[in-house]
Every structure is written in C-alpha cells, then in structure tokens.
Amino acid sequence: MISEARVKLMTRLASYEQGEGKENAEIGTYFRGDYIGLQVIKSVISATICYGIVIATMILYDSESFLSDIYKMDIVSYAKNMIIYYVIFVGGYSIITYILYSIRYRKARIKLKTYFNNLRRLQALYQKERKDRVR
C-alpha cells in the first residue's frame, strides 16, 4: 500500500537532495574547522597565484626601467615591501573567505538539521507502517 504522507515527505526530501542538498551534503561531511580551514587554504593559494600574476604584470609593464634600475635599487627593502603587500593582500582575502564560509557553513548546518529531522520522521513513518501491517 502506498502511504501518501510518506510519499509527500520523500518527495520533499528528494527535491532537497537534487537541489541545494548536494552542496550542503558536502559541507555536512566536514567539521566546521576543517571546512573553513580548507577554504582558507584554497584562498591563500588563489591569492598567491593572483599576487604572482599581478607582480609579473607590473614587471612586464615597467620592464625597461626595472631592468635598468635593478642594480641601483635596494633589493632587500623592495623585497620587504613586496612581502608586506603580499601578507596584507593574502591576509585580507583570507579574512573575507573566513567570514563568508563561516556564514555558509552555519546556513548549511541549519538546512542539514531540517533534512535529518525529516529523515527521522520518514523512519518513524516506516516503523508505523510495519506495525500496522503486522496487525
């Protein structure tokens, strides 16, 4: 026999799983610290690559004067400035990533909680049906 309440619930669960459930499921497999840490590491790598591209572009942009001044300028202080800018850039980007993914993780956990509650309701419906059949 088909239980309409069970089919309704299963429909809603399947609809959720097809849509945002996929992303939330991935989030749900991680602890908060692991998930945010992973995203921050990815952001650091992306920011490092971007910083490298920007520095290369700047050097190409001003290549003539750079090559002519390279023997005159203080390389240590130049490198120090580059590192400070790098730390500021990557640090700022990591902080934005941390905040953004903390919010996403919190929202995903709420939806996952609802999803698991619905799964428990489904299990309760199955148990009730089994009892009714035994009677």
Added chain:
Amino acid sequence: MIKLLEIREYLRRFYSKYELYIVPAGKFIIALLVFLLINGNLGYMEKIAKVPLMFVLALACSFLPVSFILFFAAALILLHTYALSMEVAAVVGIVFVLIFLLYLRMSPKEVLITMLTPVAFALHIPYILPITIGLVGSPASVFSVGSGIVIYYTLNAVTQMSNAIDSLDSEKTASKFRFIIDGIIQNKTMMVMIVAFAATIIVVYFVHRMNIDHAWTVATIVGALTNALIVLVGDLMFVTRASLLGVLGGTVLAIGVVYVLKFFMFNLDYARTERVQFEDDEYYYYVKAVPKITLQETNKTVKKVSAKAPVSDKPKSGGIKAEKTAENATEKTAERRVKKESSLAGAASAVKSNSSAAKKSAGTAAQKSTSASGSYDSLSANDALLGETRVVAEKSVDEGRVVKKAANPVMSASQSTSNAGAARSTSNSRIAGDLAGRRNQGQTRVRNDGYAGPNPSVGMTNGETIAERIRRERLKEAESIDADRLRRQNSD
C-alpha cells in the same frame, strides 16, 4: 489594473507549466545575445565571427549549465583579441584569470550577473542593473557587478584602442603591453561606475528591507538618485565626460523598467515544477511536483461530475466520464480551480512505473463506479497528493462517501489507498467488503476496530443493556407460554 493582474497570473501559470522549455529558451537567448554582441564589437577573427556558429554555440549553451555561457564567451573574446594582438589577448586573459581566481571561485552562482553586466552596458541600459540586483540579490552581488564592469571597460578599451594597437610596431611588445594596461587602469569612468553601482546596490538592498510602506518603490527611487548623484559627482571630479542627459534619461528609464519588472516578477514566488525520483522496497517513484497558483477569478470552472450516486448497473458512462475527467484533471492540474481561493501549496503528482494494485484498482474503480459522484469542490486543496492517482482515487473516495450514505458500499482497493486516514483504510476495506450485500435496514455501520460480525445493536431499544434484553425476551416467552396454556384451558 485588473487586466494587468490577470496578465501577471497568466504569466505565472505559463511559467510554472512550461518551465521545462522556458529555462533552456532563456539560456539560448542570453547566450546568443552575448555571442552576437562580442562578434559585433570585437569581430577581429573572421573565421569565428559567423552567425550560424553563434547559433550552434548558443544552442549548446541552452542545454549546459549557465557557467558554460561565460566559458564560451571568454574563449570567443580571447580568440578575437588574439587575432588583434597577442599582447591584448594576454592582458585580457590576465583579467579573466584574476576575476576567476579571486571572485568567481567563491560565488559560481553569480556568473549570470557577471555576464549580464557587460551586456547591459553594451545595450546602453546599465542603470537598471544595480537597482534590480539590490532588490533581488544581496550586497555580495557588488563583487559580481564589479567584475562585469571591469570586463566591459577592458573590452571597451580594446575596441577603442584597436586602431592604435594595429599601428604600433609588432616588435614593440612592451609598449603595446603598457598601452593596453594604461587604457584599463587609468580608466576613471570604470572606477566611478564601480563605486556608483556598489553604493546603489547596498542602498537599494537596505532600503527595500526596511519596515516602511512602499519599501520597494522608495528603494528604487533612492537607488536611482544615488546612482545618478555619484556618477555626476565622479564626472565633476575626474572629468569622465559623462553626458548629463544620458545619465538622467537612463535613470528615469531604469526606474520605469524596474517598476514594470517589479510588477511582473518580484513579490511573486515563481515556484518551479520539480521532477524527482526515488524508490522504496516496493515501488519506484517518479514524481512531478507542480506548484499551485493562487487564483482569484470571477469565472469558476469547477467541474461537477454529478450530484448524487444512484445505484445503477450502468458503470460504463460514469466510468468513462470519470476517466476522462481524471485525465483532464491530470493534464490541467495547475489550472484546476478547487474553490475561489485555494492555498498555495505544492501538489505532487506521481506516476508509478510499475503497474501497481492502486493503478489497477483506480481503473477498476473508474469502471465500476456507478456514477462519477462527488465533485471537485470536495477535493482537499491542502495536502500534496499524487496527481493521476489522486484524481482517480479521490473520485473513488467521493464515490465511497456517497455510496456509504446510500448504504451501498461498492468498494475498491483504490478507496483504501487514497483515503486520507490511511491508517484505517485497510480495515475499512475489509469491513466494507464483508458487509457488501448486507442490508440491515440501513443500520449497517462501518467500524474502525476490525469487527466484522453481525450488528449487535439490531433489535435493541435505546439505552438497553444485553442483560435487560435477555430478561425482556424471557418474559416475552413466558407470557406467550402462559397465553397458550390459557387458550387450551378455555378451549377445554
């Protein structure tokens, strides 16, 4: 005004009904528009600047995710700029890589906004964007709009400098490189636009969420004014040569367009038809969830099949009518009017892959139905039920109810499956089956506890217990025996 409301309701019904076709068609149109604009403004590589190729690409994009439109657009732009100059392609490639690594990695869903921003600029209607996005999106959309503005002004700079780049000596790579980068970085208009759009989106977002009357209208006007003010102030500060008439005209046009969009698209829940599939131990389920639409129409089109259920031996016409009605109802689920105002809910329709008992019994019920009794008025609009089965099964429920009243329980398995009180359905069907044919002067009573014996209430007076009944019957017997003895004595 009422006509406009009806048009809006029609559009909502149209969208919910044909959503499967509308979304790919929308993607096709957007992709085609993007590709044609790229070819029109940047068509340096003649081999790929062909309309049929754009049609084929757009057709491919209609079936792929939205991010593929941006991927193909980026590839087209790089090919065209490579045909112009390798340095230009390198600079444009660097811009794309930076945008992807820094922003699109974190918000892949906002690819559409990033793509529509240059399109809006190219079509000379840019001021609609920040207001619309502020009403619909979130403050985080500032970055996607900013990315779109950077892409547009980069390509605009390439278009404007294409002649100068061509004229430069091909050996002077560094000077070409510097020339292009200067054209992008020193573009004050781009900076002013980014600041103006960012401020507009944030202002519109926060104003439309305030608890004031006509928040959306106020947000639209305040956003438009903010945008115009920042653009004009930026023009004064940086001499961007923005046309005052163009800015004001564009702002007024933006307010009008956003108002129209707001009427037709915002404040509405364009719930989509969803298709899901799952299985349990017994069945595979292929479910189509069709959203119900709140309808307020003057003309009711409730289909009343028949008022009463006379007991007759002519099931065919009623059955056919029920089947036809069921088919019509299944096809027009979204348009069915139950009552004047039905609540918004998701109605699920299920088509079971395996020909199950319910399906067979639904067909049996339709055939066996003495008359397609009951009307759609009695159907519940609250629960999400299975479409085809629901229609046919609910017909059976109605038939069952009417038949019960007539003390003629014509039972089918579908009645048990479709009964809202599913827990008692099995017992009801057994009892009803047992009682089929028993007519105890209309005293047939369906019990929910599985008792299928004779009705113990028959012959009892009100309030009488069984013991009293036995005593009464014995007294009657004794009186009848005494009466017989007296008669015999008198005859003797």
